[in-house]
Amino acid sequence: MIMDQYRNKCVTADEAVKVIKDGDWVEFGWGASYAGLLAEAIDKRRDELHDVNLRGGVILKPLPFIENDPEGEHFTWNSMHLSGYERKLAAKGLAYYIPIKYSEVPRYIRENCRTDVVAIQVAPMDEYGYFNFGVSISHYAAVIEMARTVIVEVNEDMPKVHGGYEHTVHISQVDYIVEAGRCGLPTLPSAAPSEIDKMIADHVLSELMDGACIQLGIGGMPNALGKMIADSDLKDLGIHTEMLVDGFVDMVEAGRVTGLKKNIDKGRMAYSFAAGSPKLYDFMHDNPSIAAYPVDYTNNPFIAAQIDGLISINSAVEIDLSGQVCSETAGPKIISGSGGQLDFVEGAYNSKGGKSFICLPSTFTDKAGTLHSRIKGMMTLGSVITDTRAGVQYVVTEYGKVNLKGMSSWQRAEALISIAHPDFRDELVAEAKELKIWRKKNK
Incomplete structure (x- = not known):
């Protein structure tokens, strides 16, 4: 029939x-x-x-x-x-x-x-x-x-x-x-992590604990972190993510992932879509540890928050001194989209013992070879706000990490300038003063 x-x-x-x-x-x-x-x-x-x-x-x-x-x-x-x-x-x-x-x-x-x-x-x-x-x-x-x-x-x-x-x-x-x-599947090569990516990943790694549940985005830094987790001595990690990437396979093969500490989907890796190498696709086939869901389950902040120790790691393009994050445009020029970043920023923060990390290199170099800070006094004109200043928790660059939750405007400015590239800190202090968010007693 x-x-x-x-x-x-x-x-x-x-x-x-x-x-x-x-x-x-x-x-x-x-x-x-x-x-x-x-x-x-x-x-x-x-x-x-x-x-x-x-x-x-x-x-x-x-x-x-x-x-x-x-x-x-x-x-x-x-x-x-x-x-x-x-x-x-x-x-x-x-x-x-x-x-x-x-x-x-x-x-x-x-x-x-x-x-x-x-x-x-x-x-x-x-x-x-x-x-x-x-x-x-x-x-x-x-x-x-x-x-x-x-x-x-x-x-x-x-x-x-x-x-x-x-x-x-x-x-x-x-x-x-x-x-x-048999027509194969498109592959998404993992970006080779730079030394800066590895430095940022190392700051995040120090915040992870046994039994944590990991959400990774795509790119060099998350890829570096996945490999560092695989090489660490962490155990009983879980996975709950919108996107399944090769870094998770490395973590599983190294014995870091059991999912046995998860409050929901115990022992299983929840995801909504996947892209990576043939190794990833082979790993997924008929694997009973996989739990495939629609995105209104994986990314629902209320569901994600039910998982204790949810760790969300995502990238950004720039951040201003108030803590607003742009992850989808360079000024008015679109780069990608908001995706599920805000979902996991909210879900991880509301998870018991959870933490949300926004990671970005402190600088970028334009086509003319000029170095620019990714930490700005004010957002570049036309930039789209992906995460509001009230929602952002940890911000990480190669120079360190800061937790913005509960900070006033002057504290945020001081904290973010402390993890900016040293060459731009005086300039950022001057901008903070002009914006009236720099205390006279600040260092």
Whole structure:
């Protein structure tokens, strides 16, 4: 019976995308979940379609329907979190950002966003008629619930992961099936940590304790911290994160992770999407220690706060002397998005024994070779505030860490200047004086 349904719904990619109409909104791809055959088939219909909006995020491979429509006459790409590739599209006016609080995205889908067609990649169907979402659970169940038509592209290389919930879709909810065979998965190379990344990670490592539950972001510093945790003598660590990355695999293989101290999902690693190396994808396949969840579970601050000792580690672009954090733009130029940073800043702080860390190098060098401080008197004009000053707990640079909770304006200025690059401290003191947040008795 199930196989009869399967055969009846199997079509070519070209046939499947005929359901897309002018003006439709199409959910397409998140992270390493990328339906390549459907992407090419959508592009083939370019000349006959108009005003089609496609939505996704953290895209790791080129989007042919956008690349081949440079004037945006037929397709528009809308991203909930820009990858490096999407950032380049945005700079050309070919991609647009949807501001999100990641934990709320399934609700946006159900209440605020239009979804006409879903075109996503899945693992092969099991004997019960379920297709597994694999590397991207995120908000897929919500878009399938709301869509007019659901197309799945079956990738035999997609890992089948354990739930959680909402990590599968039943064939009865699927309209068309496109078989892609073994087509691999996009990889996200781990950025090699710099010496500064390692220094920052070392400051965070000193705050970790046995039994802590870890959330890591992506990038050189989190990657460095993952390796340092793997090389440490910490034990019984847990994992609860929106994004599963290679650093977690290093920690597990080193014997640092058991999850046995977790208040919820005991003994299991909760995540919502994953991107990394083939080693990560192999680790995920049929691994009973994995718990795949929609993002309104993993990132819900109220759920995360139930886990004792939750440690959240995220990066930032800049911070001002009041403690406001920008993690998504450089002035008005968009870099990525807010993602789930605010979710975990709140969740970790409200966890019993939990701690939230915002990590950033003290400086950056522009294209002209000029050094700039990432700690500012005031935010760069146009910068978007990701975390409010009231929400931020620990801030870490290579020069140390400070806990801003409970500090007045002058204390915050003093603390943040103390972890700024020495070359900029006098300048920052002068700015603090001008802003009336520097006490005469300050050192």
